[in-house]
Amino acid sequence: xxxxxxxxxxxxxxxxxxxxxxxxxxxxxxxxxxxxxxxxxxxxxxxxxxxxxxxxxxxxxxxxxxxxxxxxxxxxxxxxxxxxxxxxxxxxxxxxxxxxxxxxxxxxxxxxxxxxxxxxxxxxxxxxxxxxxxxxxxxxxxxxxxxxxxxxxxxxxxxxxxxxxxxxxxxxxxxxxxxxxxxxxxxxxxxxxxxxxxxxxxxxxxxxxxxxxxx
Amino acid sequence: xxxxxxxxxxxxxxxxxxxxxxxxxxxxxxxxxxxxxxxxxxxxxxxxxxxxxxxxxxxxxxxxxxxxxxxxxxxxxxxxxxxxxxxxxxxxxxxxxxxxxxxxxxxxxxxxxxxxxxxxxxxxxxxxxxxxxxxxxxxxxxxxxxxxxxxxxxxxxxxxxxxxxxxxxxxxxxxxxxxxxxxxxxxxxxxxxxxxxxxxxxxxxxxxxxxxxxx
Numbered sequence: 001x002x003x004x005x006x007x008x009x010x011x012x013x014x015x016x017x018x019x020x021x022x023x024x025x026x027x028x029x030x031x032x033x034x035x036x037x038x039x040x041x042x043x044x045x046x047x048x049x050x051x052x053x054x055x056x057x058x059x060x061x062x063x064x065x066x067x068x069x070x071x072x073x074x075x076x077x078x079x080x081x082x083x084x085x086x087x088x089x090x091x092x093x094x095x096x097x098x099x100x101x102x103x104x105x106x107x108x109x110x111x112x113x114x115x116x117x118x119x120x121x122x123x124x125x126x127x128x129x130x131x132x133x134x135x136x137x138x139x140x141x142x143x144x145x146x147x148x149x150x151x152x153x154x155x156x157x158x159x160x161x162x163x164x165x166x167x168x169x170x171x172x173x174x175x176x177x178x179x180x181x182x183x184x185x186x187x188x189x190x191x192x193x194x195x196x197x198x199x200x201x202x203x204x205x206x207x208x209x210x211x212x213x214x215x
Numbered sequence: 216x217x218x219x220x221x222x223x224x225x226x227x228x229x230x231x232x233x234x235x236x237x238x239x240x241x242x243x244x245x246x247x248x249x250x251x252x253x254x255x256x257x258x259x260x261x262x263x264x265x266x267x268x269x270x271x272x273x274x275x276x277x278x279x280x281x282x283x284x285x286x287x288x289x290x291x292x293x294x295x296x297x298x299x300x301x302x303x304x305x306x307x308x309x310x311x312x313x314x315x316x317x318x319x320x321x322x323x324x325x326x327x328x329x330x331x332x333x334x335x336x337x338x339x340x341x342x343x344x345x346x347x348x349x350x351x352x353x354x355x356x357x358x359x360x361x362x363x364x365x366x367x368x369x370x371x372x373x374x375x376x377x378x379x380x381x382x383x384x385x386x387x388x389x390x391x392x393x394x395x396x397x398x399x400x401x402x403x404x405x406x407x408x409x410x411x412x413x414x415x416x417x418x419x420x421x422x423x424x425x426x427x428x429x430x
Contacts, residue, residue, distance in 0.1 A: 138381025166353030182250045
């Protein structure tokens with residue numbers, strides 16, 4: 001009799017454990033990633049950025065940009081940005097807001113695109129956010145952000161109003177720590193490669209030319 | 216005594232089960248996704264594309280482009296491509312190869328970029344692959360591929376030699392069926408929206424102009 005009871009007990013315990021583990025797995029899958037497609041409908045983002053209800057004539061409610069802003073604004077400790085182009089005023093405000101809250105922000109951009117019209121690079125730099133850029137012939141074409149070293153936001157979307165409002169784009173939010181770590185490592189590598197201490201102000205060819213002219 | 220033995224037995228069974236589940240979880244995580252960073256070193260891709268060893272003077276061995284080609288060439292039934300720009304000759308050959316094997320290929324591109332230098336769109340279209348493009352003001356800026364409706368290849372990389380060889384880029388290979396399904400749904404939506412039957416050859420404004428002129 002005791003054996004039967006214990007066997008039943010074991011079975012029930014296993015079932016509960018399995019159910020709990022599978023539920024956890026499902027829950028982790030469903031929250032592990034989010035996909036946001038653009039173009040975004042134009043909505044008021046004041047409530048997200050100013051933290052107070054807004055009565056402006058723009059539509060209020062969910063939008064792709066709103067969902068992206070929510071994800072970015074979740075940063076509490078760090079935000080590592082690696083962006084080909086960054087001119088969206090709403091995303092610029094979100095980054096400034098995080099900076100004012102003490103979140104440690106680092107920004108990598110492409111040298112050729114950092115002075116595009118409406119670029120957020122100047123305002124962010126003036127606010128004290130460290131910015132680094134490439135010095136290569138190719139583009140620094142990534143479009144990813146890492147929130148608190150735990151959440152990766154990546155995809156095809158450049159952080160520009162044109163892309164947000166008119167392009168077909170995708171943004172993937174990844175919470176798989178293994179994938180986040182791979183991007184973190186790449187970010188650190190790029191951050192170090194683009195250290196101003198490593199900049200060269202003449203190409204090797206030009207240098208040789210100068211040396212030749214002097215010799 | 217029996218109680219003690221059964222308690223130990225229960226403990227051991229739980230340990231084995233937990234170990235197995237955690238191992239499965241780790242295994243599924245490690246095969247769930249692959250991250251490929253660019254620029255790619257230039258290597259010979261003949262072995263992948265022609266299926267025979269090659270003795271050309273190019274370096275042979277692994278490269279980012281090689282890893283991407285391997286993932287694309289895994290298609291057995293279908294390949295759905297949604298690409299802003301497609302001019303890489305190696306990736307073009309890979310798609311033609313799959314087409315010749317009977318893989319069902321669909322290609323969506325951006326109208327403004329489909330005639331760029333070295334575009335693969337013409338050759339693929341002439342080979343009988345259906346191609347659709349946007350008619351919008353914004354760009355069709357996605358850069359994703361879905362292999363056999365089971366694997367998503369997405370990221371910042373346009374399928375061009377310049378991007379492959381000189382840019383800082385990322386490609387994410389996702390095997391999470393929930394995420395793949397979301398992109399599949401978006402692909403089908405775009406494919407239907409860009410159906411030539413839906414094309415309009417005059418904007419509404421122009422049409423109104425004509426009607427006004429005729430009235």
